[in-house]
Amino acid sequence: MSNSFRYDVVVVGGGPAGLSAAMTCARHGLSVILLERGRFAGAKNLFGGVVYTESVLSLAPDLFSEKRLPFERPVTEEGWWLLSEDGVVKITHTEKGLYEKPPRAYTAFRARFDPWLAQKAEEAGVLVIPKVKVLDLICANGKVSGVLVDRPRDWESSELAEVRAPVTIISEGVNRLLTQKAGLIPRDFTPEEVALSVKEVIQLPKGEVEKRFGLSEDEGLAVELLGEATLGFPGSGFLYTNTTSVSLGVGLFLSDFAEKGLKPYELLENLKKHPVMARLLSGGETLEYGAHLIPEWGLEGLPRLCGEGVMVVGDAAGLVNPLFREGTNLAIYSGIMAGKAAVFAHEKGDFGHETLKLYEEAFRESYIYRDLKYFRRLKKFLRENRSLFADYPEIINRVLHLYLSAQGRAKEEVFQEIFGLFRKRRGLTGLLRDFVKTFRFFKGW
Amino acid sequence: MNILVSIKQVPDTTNIRINPETGTLVREGVPSIINPYDASALALASKLKRRYGAKITVITMGPPQAEAALKEAVEYGADRIILLSDRKFAGADTLATSYTLAETIKYLAGEAPFDLLLFGKQAIDGDTAQVGPGVARRLGVPLITYVVKVEKLDTETREIVVHRKTERGIEILKAPLPVLITCDREVGEPPFSPLSELIRAAKSKPEVFSAENPVPLERAKLGLKGSPTRVHRVFTPELKSPGERIFVSEAGVSTVVEKIITALKEKGVL
Structure with missing residues (x-):
């Protein structure tokens, strides 16, 4: 026991999920330590680059009083560019609504956004400790009671330090080693x-x-x-x-x-x-x-979100919607929900699964779970409909090219070439099948 | 033992770029780090503390953000951290910096005198190597620059033996304490700090000293006002390649003589 540090909550990983969970707990008066293996929170993190404002506001309601926002640009135009070998068809959308304050989304860098969030967490009272790698969970009788780290306790001891807490929140990211050790998921991802x-x-x-x-x-x-x-x-x-x-x-x-x-x-x-x-x-x-x-394991790879004294949030749980580039926001929401469950557990003085499942219940009522369910066939759909990526962007480019450069020709010929193109690349039944499959997918059938 | 370490927060020059239009450093978005030679000085202090027992005081002069460097110093084992931060310090050259640091150190030494004063040999952003010597001169303590190793520290006789790197080779020097040492990289490796120290670092807050409080400083000697240095031009100096060195003891007299004759013939001297 002398080798351990004690807190109300220990959070593993300083990404948006962990920081949100830690912040939620600290704001309710719990003593929280967050361990991050990078040089600073966000040092090891990477994302494409869009963050949705609403999720950030739910953590930092005073966001817009910041002198300098932790973002790059507000997103005012969005959509898809369909690339052919040397051309592009751009389908983008903008309207007045996208210019309203606050902007719906911003582009951002994790190396700036995460440290900003970490600072907010510190202001809330979270003890953010970077440069510490968590090696293992401390488990006894299926109950998690903290973590073992790669640092000794003090200068005099060579034994590795233990950080103990009745609640451990795992926000370790996509490489869910601890989640597996906690027994929340039976296998690694494929x-x-x-x-x-x-x-x-x-x-x-x-x-x-x-x-x-x-x-x-x-x-x-x-x-x-x-x-x-x-x-x-x-x-x-x-x-x-x-x-x-x-x-x-x-x-x-x-x-x-x-x-x-x-x-x-x-x-x-x-x-x-x-x-x-x-x-x-x-x-x-x-x-x-x-x-x-x-x-992107979706619903089928979803771990159990809580066990005895332990919860898992963010990427580690696979809370990502690739179609709508949601990830950071879902991480934040899951962190908040898990944080609330930890607070509830401390109020109750019970840290078992029965108490912590408040998080799992809140999650199942949230749109995150509904979306995971709705798009549960995403991987299969993408794999079985490769022509959506392999043929259609090319066809659409070709069609527009033919249509737009049709002067000096009989348009009947041009249109025949266009229809011929569809017939050749997908066939009429293929077209119909693609349409029906896509329709079914988006209907969530 | 009472050790003082003076550090500087610098932009990480491995990431730095120069604005081609103005010739100045692009500082925006460049992460700040502890000057690597100062980090070595901290590592040495940390090592000595663990071997001989010591109290480590770390000072830095800089904007409020320099607090991060001091908090990191606590991970090395710093017991007291002091930030000299005041708008009046801004724009200080090595003269003004040496004055400011020396006066502060005199004040701190009034509470408990320092046995060892450690500086980095130079800062990677300015590369002047003048502040350490400037402070030693003002404090009237012996100075040893470019130290790569502490061979012996005798707390009884109050003497230190160090290795000093010069262009000609290594000098081994003995000095009485107190002494001011400027450190090269080899002097110490950053320790793998224990969790207790990382937690202490995260919780630590530096004492902030201004231009008046607690050390009343002469306004005219501070910051831009006290800095006669004017930057004329910034450029990358040409790298001088060191001459070839052959040791008679290793190669033998005849080989060395032959080499010299060949080299002189190549140059057309012979």
Whole structure:
């Protein structure tokens, strides 16, 4: 026992989920320690780059009184760019609503957003301790009572320190080693269940982001890139505008990288060489390069969210909706819910599953769970309908090209060529099947 | 033993870029770190504390954000951390900085004199290597620069033996305490601090000293006002390659003579 530190709650991992959970507990007067293995909260974290304002406001209602917001640009234009081999069809949307205050979403960097959130947590009273790696859970009789870390207790001792608390909140991210040790999930994930995303931040000369993307200083563009961006594989690329740089990335299921022998950086290089991208990014300087796994195991890989004295939040639980680029917000919501359960448990003085399941119940009533259920067939749908990525972006580019360059020809011929194109690439039954399948998927059937 | 370590928070120059238009450093978005040579000084202090027992006081001069560097110093085992922060300190060159630090150290030594004063050999953002010597001169204590190793510290006779790196080789020097030492990288490795120290660091708050309180400083010697240095131009100096060194003891006389003759012939001297 002499080797241990004691708190009301110990949180493992300083991402949005862990910080939200810790903050919620501290604001209710609990003593909270958060252990983060990176040099600072956010040091090891990476995301594409869009954060939804509502989730941040639910943690920091005074967000807009900040001198400097922890974001890059508000998102005022959104949509998809369908890439063919050398062309693009842009489907983007903007309207007055996207300019209303507060903006719905912002582009951001984790290396700035997470430290900001960590500071908020510290202000709430959380003891944020970076540079500490949690090695294991302390379990007895199926009950978790803290964690073992990679640091000794003090200068005199060589034994590893224990941090004990009646509630342990695991926000370890996609590599859910502790979640497994806690017995909340029976197995590790498979390559089919995670996406590997690579990203570069490309700095453009001053004023060029505005010029090249048709934006003013407080406008931002966030688009998903389909088709050639992933070489026709299920997945997507993205392009988000930051203050003076662009976040460009692309992600596929890990299994597709493995099966096709694709290298992540080659995929991104290929995207950067696309004529449309090359023009938009010319003269840009790469500031950073990163890669990260995204948990897309969905409902079938969902762990039990709580056990005896332990809860799991954020990426570790797989709370991600790739279709709507939700992840950071879901992490925050889950953190808040778990935090509330921890507070409830301390009020009750009971830390068993029966008490902590308040979190699981709240989760099941939330839209996060409803969405996981609604899109439970996402992976299967994407895998079985590769033509959505391999054929349609190409076809749509071709069709628009034919239609828009039809002068000097009999239009009957042009249209015949267009219909011929559909027939050749998908066939009439194929078209119908694709339509029905897509419709069924979005109906949640 | 009473040890003082003076540190500086600097932009991480591995990430730094120069604005091609103005020739100045782009500081925005560049993370701040403890100057690596100062971190070595802290590591040495930490090592000595664990071996001989010591109280470590760490001071830094800088904006309020420099607090982060001091909190990190606690992870090395610092017992007392002091931030000299005042708008009047802004724009200080090495002269004004040496004055400010020396006066503060004199004040602190009034409470308990220091046996050892540790500085980094230079800061990676300015590379002047003047502040340590400037402080030693003002305090009237012996100075040993570019120290790579502490060979012996005798708390009884109050003497220290150190290795000092020069262009000609290593000098081994003995000095009485108190002494001011400027440290090179090799002097100490950052310790793998225990959890108790990380927690203490997270909870720590530095004492903040202003230009008046608790040490009343002469306004004219502070900050920009007290800094006669004017930056004329910033440029990257050409790297001088060190000459080839052959040791007679290792290579033998005849090989060395042959090499010299060949080299002189190549140069067209012979």
